[in-house]
Amino acid sequence: MRPEERLLLSNQLCFPIYRCARRIIRAYAPLLRDLGLTYTQYIVMMVMWERHEIEEKELCSLLDLDSGTLSPLIRKLESRKLLSKHRLDSDGRVLVLETTDEGMALRKQALSVPVGMACAMKLESMDEALDLKRRVDKLSKALSESMG
Amino acid sequence: MRPEERLLLSNQLCFPIYRCARRIIRAYAPLLRDLGLTYTQYIVMMVMWERHEIEEKELCSLLDLDSGTLSPLIRKLESRKLLSKHRLDSDGRVLVLETTDEGMALRKQALSVPVGMACAMKLESMDEALDLKRRVDKLSKALSESMG
DNA sequence: TGTGATTTAATTGTATGCAATTTAATTTGC
C-alpha cells in the first residue's frame, strides 16, 4: 500500500475500533439508565460485585484507568453509598474500596443488562464473541507492551 | 452461562474493546505530538486530506461524532489555520470545511504516523488486520442498527 | 536515625463525547 493510502479513513483499523467502543458505550446508556450508572461506573461496580473489597491501585490496574479518572468517579459512587472507602492501618497511602449492601443490591437489577447488550450486539454464537475478544485482546496487549 | 457469570469483568466482550480503543488513542499520542494533533483531530484531518472540502454534516456522519464534539474541535483546527469554514450561499445552515494549504502541508508530516502505529500494533499480516476490521465493523453495524 | 527516593492518591488542566437545548435558516402545508 502506498503511504498516502495508509492515511485514508477507509484503510484504518484503529478508527473502526474507536467507533465501535463509542457505540458500545452509547448502547449501554439506555440499559444502565435505570441503574443510574454510566458505563465507566458500571465496570467499576462489576469489579465491586465480584470482589467486595479491593485497593484502588488494583482497580486502576484491572480497568486500565488511572487515578485521575477513578478518584472522582469513586467519590460519586461513594456519595451514592454503593461503596465505602477506608485507608489501610498498616499503610495510610492505600485506599481500600468496599461494596456496601446497597451496592450489592444493585447487582440484582444489573442482571438484565448483559441480556440487553447481547441482543443489541446480535452475535451469532458464543464462538464468534470469544474469537473477537481474543483478537482484540491480542492487539490490546501488543499496544500495551509497545508503550512500556 | 449463569446470569451472575455474565457480570464478571473477565466474561465481557465490550470491556476489551473499550480498553483497546483507549490504548489505541494512547499509542497515537506520542506519534501525533510532533504534528500538534490529538487523535480526534487526526481523524478529522484524515478526512480533510482526502476530501479537501466537506460539509460538517457529512463529516459528523463519516466519523460518527456529533456537532457537540466536532464544533469546538473544528474551531481549534480553524484557529490553527489547518482548515477554513464558510457557509453555502444557497443554504445558510450548511457549514462547509475546506482544507488550507497549511492543512495539506501537514499531510506530509503525517505519512510516518501509520508506520509507527503498525509497529506498535505488531500485526502479523494484512489478513489479520482485515479480518479484525471486518469483525469489529460487523459488531459496530449491529449496535448502530439496534440503536435506530 | 534521618533523609532522599519511591509509592499511592488526589488534584489540575486540557480535550473529548454526547444528550439536550437553543438558534438560525429553510422547507412544508395550506
Next chain:
DNA sequence: GCAAATTAAATTGCATACAATTAAATCACA
C-alpha cells in the same frame, strides 16, 4: 404568502480520559 415543522450548527452541562503535578505516607540505606 405565511405559520408550523424541519434541518444544521452551536451551545450547555455533565461525565469521562489522561498527562502532569502535588501531597502524604512509607521505604531504603548510608
